Amino acid sequence: MDKNRKVHQFKNPVLNWIEFRLPIISYFKKEYGDYPMPKNCNYFWSFGALATITLITMIVSGIFLAMNYTPHTDMAFDSVERIMRDVNYGWLMRYIHSNGASFFFIIVYIHIVRAMYFGSYKYPRELNWILGVFIFLLMMATSFLGYTLPWGQMSYWGATVITNLFSAIPIIGEGLKTWLLGDYNVGNATLNRFFALHYVLPFVIFGVVGLHVAAVHVHGSNNPDGIEIKSNNDSVNFFPYMLIKDTVAMCAFGVAISAVIFFGPNLMSEVDNYIPADPLVTPAHIVPNWYLAPFYAILRAVPDKLGGVLLMFGAIAILFVLPWLDRSKVRSCNYRPIYKWFMMGFFVNFFALGYVGMLPAEGLYLLIARVGLLYYFGFFFIITPFVGWIEKPNKLPLSISDVYAKNIAPNIGGGETRMPSPAMQKDTNL
Amino acid sequence: MAKKHKKNKRRDFLQLSTVTLGAVGTAAFIWPFLKSMSPAEDTLAAGSTEVDISAIEEGQSITIKWRGKPVFIKKRTKEEINAAKIVQASDLRDPQDDADRVQKEEWLVLVGVCTHLGCVPLGQKVSDMKGEYDGWYCPCHGSHYDTSGRIRKGPAPKNLDIPPYAFLNDNTIKIG
Numbered sequence: 318m319d320k321n322r323k324v325h326q327f328k329n330p331v332l333n334w335i336e337f338r339l340p341i342i343s344y345f346k347k348e349y350g351d352y353p354m355p356k357n358c359n360y361f362w363s364f365g366a367l368a369t370i371t372l373i374t375m376i377v378s379g380i381f382l383a384m385n386y387t388p389h390t391d392m393a394f395d396s397v398e399r400i401m402r403d404v405n406y407g408w409l410m411r412y413i414h415s416n417g418a419s420f421f422f423i424i425v426y427i428h429i430v431r432a433m434y435f436g437s438y439k440y441p442r443e444l445n446w447i448l449g450v451f452i453f454l455l456m457m458a459t460s461f462l463g464y465t466l467p468w469g470q471m472s473y474w475g476a477t478v479i480t481n482l483f484s485a486i487p488i489i490g491e492g493l494k495t496w497l498l499g500d501y502n503v504g505n506a507t508l509n510r511f512f513a514l515h516y517v518l519p520f521v522i523f524g525v526v527g528l529h530v531a532a533v534h535v536h537g538s539n540n541p542d543g544i545e546i547k548s549n550n551d552s553v554n555f556f557p558y559m560l561i562k563d564t565v566a567m568c569a570f571g572v573a574i575s576a577v578i579f580f581g582p583n584l585m586s587e588v589d590n591y592i593p594a595d596p597l598v599t600p601a602h603i604v605p606n607w608y609l610a611p612f613y614a615i616l617r618a619v620p621d622k623l624g625g626v627l628l629m630f631g632a633i634a635i636l637f638v639l640p641w642l643d644r645s646k647v648r649s650c651n652y653r654p655i656y657k658w659f660m661m662g663f664f665v666n667f668f669a670l671g672y673v674g675m676l677p678a679e680g681l682y683l684l685i686a687r688v689g690l691l692y693y694f695g696f697f698f699i700i701t702p703f704v705g706w707i708e709k710p711n712k713l714p715l716s717i718s719d720v721y722a723k724n725i726a727p728n729i730g731g732g733e734t735r736m737p738s739p740a741m742q743k744d745t746n747l
Numbered sequence: 748m749a750k751k752h753k754k755n756k757r758r759d760f761l762q763l764s765t766v767t768l769g770a771v772g773t774a775a776f777i778w779p780f781l782k783s784m785s786p787a788e789d790t791l792a793a794g795s796t797e798v799d800i801s802a803i804e805e806g807q808s809i810t811i812k813w814r815g816k817p818v819f820i821k822k823r824t825k826e827e828i829n830a831a832k833i834v835q836a837s838d839l840r841d842p843q844d845d846a847d848r849v850q851k852e853e854w855l856v857l858v859g860v861c862t863h864l865g866c867v868p869l870g871q872k873v874s875d876m877k878g879e880y881d882g883w884y885c886p887c888h889g890s891h892y893d894t895s896g897r898i899r900k901g902p903a904p905k906n907l908d909i910p911p912y913a914f915l916n917d918n919t920i921k922i923g
Contacts, residue, residue: 474866474887477864477865477866478864478865478866478887480865481863481864481865482864484865495785495786496781496784496785497784499784499785499786499787499790500786500790500815501786501790501814501815501816502814502815502816502860502865504790504815506786506787506790510784596812596815596816596817597810597812597817597859597867598867599866599867599868599869599885599886599887601886602886603866603887617888617902619902620902621902621904622863622864622902622903622904623904625902678888678889679889
């Protein structure tokens, strides 16, 4: 081993003892203490931290729920009702877990909106974006599996509809579906394996989140102006500045989620899921969880089974290649006068898709879903590459501190007196 | 030179055989785990059901459970049989003559699972919506089935399945 390794010295001898054997303390100091954050980061940059906290909350509440849950078709529904009525604070655990799932998606959607609007997915953070989309996929799988567990009508029929998607695959589809279910339709074998997978996947997510965070720490966080840190003037240390800011965000988030958990715990759940699963009766209207609704709308907008399934999965898969579809080198939409509006249109469109995804697929709703589907794919395949090519972006500030200097400069006689150093002018990323 | 060549060949062989054996071994190890997820023997053996059909009136239909799935048994009226027979099979999405879907033409036996995404179509009760072809209608994504259980409109790709069944006598059907 390297005898010349420089061991960080602390005042506390215990810390020194640990540091000499495992340099974990200096690692945390580097990554969470002195770690430079662009000083112009707004509250959008708190949603990564919020998502991590929510993931941990979900894992903890889930473990405690599992202590009282029975994954058997005859007992699952009753065991959930027992958690609600008899287990001490069982109702609280369950409402934290069920609403936590919804809030997890709200936070992650905002986190994705942030990454898209401010161009965080671009060079050199493409892999970071890919890991993020992968986390998003894992989250959708985990939430779907978890939604099956209470074994209500929506659980059963949601599981039936989603697993039947696989039967659309030519030749192997039917066999694949049977293999996934462990039976010819959703049954006890299915419930058992869904429980096992629902328990383990969050830990997989936790691992990928670790990679996601490690990757962002290599090149540092993006920021609202989408330009890199060039000097110490452009950044603040994570501790205490960003930690305090994240704590404020966390308090606001805590108020919001508590309001729902305590005053409207069933706002985001379906009434039909309080009816025990009945394999012989399909509810009149099968509704997915709201956070999966945009993709469900895409599935139903296509009048062909295989086509619908392909487009639905395609809608997620396309996110993986976004960094290569966007040809513009300017990251932040704040400096992209045309793309900015298409981007906002994309968010509105996604919301509209989610809205019609919760309603019956007929008449006007179906029409909206089809228009929404066209815009969704048009945005990625046509608008994103094309606008990057024709658009003339606004002039970027020379540095992050320059953003603030410009705001003051007119009062003290013109910004041109501030001469950027040669190092500042050379932006290798642009 | 020749000696070195020989030595490399031996190393290549060792490398290739190690990797091959490792890959085959890993696959052999994974197989039981994958196979354990397929339906178990008792699930496969969940055999057959005998149904008494003597109480079913013309135009009436019952739902029974077979292998966890609903099976529709319908005693069709003359009009319904005619409506099913009159259709040209070649005009259908999943072409099939009514005669190929029944053993006795008044008795229609169907797996009551929509071939789109597995919902149970409506149409068993008198008050249910029966769709535009007066058979069954799937409320999930709007598939319409006719009086022979054939897909006529909507996203479903195939006709409703016919389970294996046999008439044991005039009053009993064995399904499975």
